[in-house]
Amino acid sequence: MVGKREQEKQSLQAGAATGEVRTLADIARIAGVSAGTVSRALAGKSLVNAETRERIRAIARQHGFRPNQMASRLRSRRTGVVGVVIPLGHEKRQHISDPFFLTLLGHLADELTESGYDLMLSRAIPDGTSDWLERMTGSGMVDGVIVIGQSNQFDVIEQVAATYRPMVVWGHYRPGQTHCAVGTDNEAGGRMAARHLIDAGARRLVFLGDTSGLEIAMRFRGAAEEAQAARIPLSHLSAGLAGEDMGPGIRSVLSEMDMGVDGIVAATDLIAMTALRTLHEIGRGVPDIVQIVGFDDLPLAAQTMPPLTTIRQEIAAGAKAMVERLRTRIEGEGTSGLVMAPQLIRRGSTRR
Template sequence: MTDHQDGPVKSITDLARIAGVSVSTVSRALTSKGALNKDTRRRIQELAAHHGFQLNVAAQNLRLGRTGAIAVLLPLGHERGQHLSDPFFMAMLGFLADELTERGYDLLLSRVLPAGDDWLDNFIRAGRVDGVIIIGQSDQGAVLDRTAEHYNPLVIWGAHAPRNRYLTVGTDNEEGGRLAARHLLERGRGRLAFFGNVAVPEFAARYEGFLDALPIGARDRVELVHAHVTPEASHRVAADYFAAGHRPDGIFAASDVTAMSVIAAAAEQDIRVPDQLSVVGFDDVPLAQLSNPPLTTVRQDIQRGAALLVDLLCKRLSGERPESIQIAPEIVRRESS
């Protein structure tokens, strides 16, 4: 390798002069961020290796007012016992990590138990990240609205509502509920129950869609069973429900975790699924296929959702003003119904 180097390469400017390109091009080549011709990227990386030059990314980010990190926050205002090990969270976080890595960002993860109305503003003021992705609105809609008024790089995974001031990516939860209801009706089920915490906006929308697809006379007969989303809590609620003598022939659960807990509790009471009871979940997490029996569920495309969250956040970071996106759900028929 030959070049016209007259002295040691001490800075990115020196390397840019040797390579005959701009400083920003060298930065993109050495950080693997941004669009760049593959041959150009390789040539600059080889030059840097030849001269023993390493880019101080932290110093560069400091100069540019960037951190190189994106926060993924999980506010648990309504379900404080929920953990990151939840199958839905695990799936979503894996896809988000992949997408952010592709964009050259680090992921800063935090499980938040809101103790006041200023938790999000306090986090942002700390200056640790370039943008924020929030998984689930929980009961924090007012907080999100207020922060969105003054902080642009913020995207939320959750149900879209016209009143929201913040940007969302999420599944059409009402349509998901309608799909579940139609499926149970097709299976000839008429004694129905819904398991879920309707204080959660997404779960409330699933419940409303479920009722909407039922015949008018059947809506008032649906049992609403308040169930938390953790496996232990939802299993306890289902076990007590069946032990009290309740015998629906169709259950729609607000999440796959709750649905699988219902199936386990039913088995303990010798209620055969699906012969005596059809169960439908929501999410289609990887564990749904391994349930016994495999779980019929309303699938939301978590992988596509993660890609859209990152894409919309990057657009916000570049000054664009994208609109919220709603993803269509689909019913996945398995043996539990």
């Protein structure tokens, strides 16, 4: 009597010889199971035990069988794609090549790939309506949307989130908001930066950055509150985030800065790194004359001269949390946001 394994072996050989393994039913016939079991096994469903799943996958591999992903997605009404949108409402000339965007995008791409999703990227220039976001959420091309940054578009994101649930946003959390946000406590980070400069001996501070975006506005608020509590003056100098304009803009601003300023709270690491170079060029040494604290802790921050003291955002952990929450929302369940604690990273651009 021929055993089951021997029958399977003979079926494999027969299938290979005739080239007849083209459908799930062909795999099912060879494996001695139903087509439904084959479908569930190839999809990795836990309803099929591990041994059977691996046996079915081995048969599929031997025959070079690839399931029709498009048909599968049509049946499940899923696309297998997540849209990632970067809104540039307050700084329209900023580029996706900005180091912060690239760092976060890299972590998001890794997490989405591990979860079986492809990524569709969009750089949106808001035009005063919600169209920039609705074009993605209403396209039918994605299963869910990740928005990187709220820019000055908080109200638009709230409006869309009221009817579109599978969306997660990197940004600031306001109590009672509708959209699910993952991000750092920016206000606490601003306080932390100012406090560190004050503890390191700075007595006249400046906040360097454009505060029209929500996250940076909260960093400024935190720094201003800490300076006020310590009775230390803090002024605000605007600096944009557009790459080609940042260097000349910061040079112009810092060249006119009150010579008594001895501490800079930079809105981002990129602004801080540009300020470091400019201060060196105009002969104001860091940290001897002016101390600087950045915000983000990008990989480049440790490579400057001197290395940049900064406020760390947990970008990798945030990307993981965003994808986990989005997957839950795609399945129709609700999720809460996440506010991550900032961390001071001491390096050579401050004196302690």
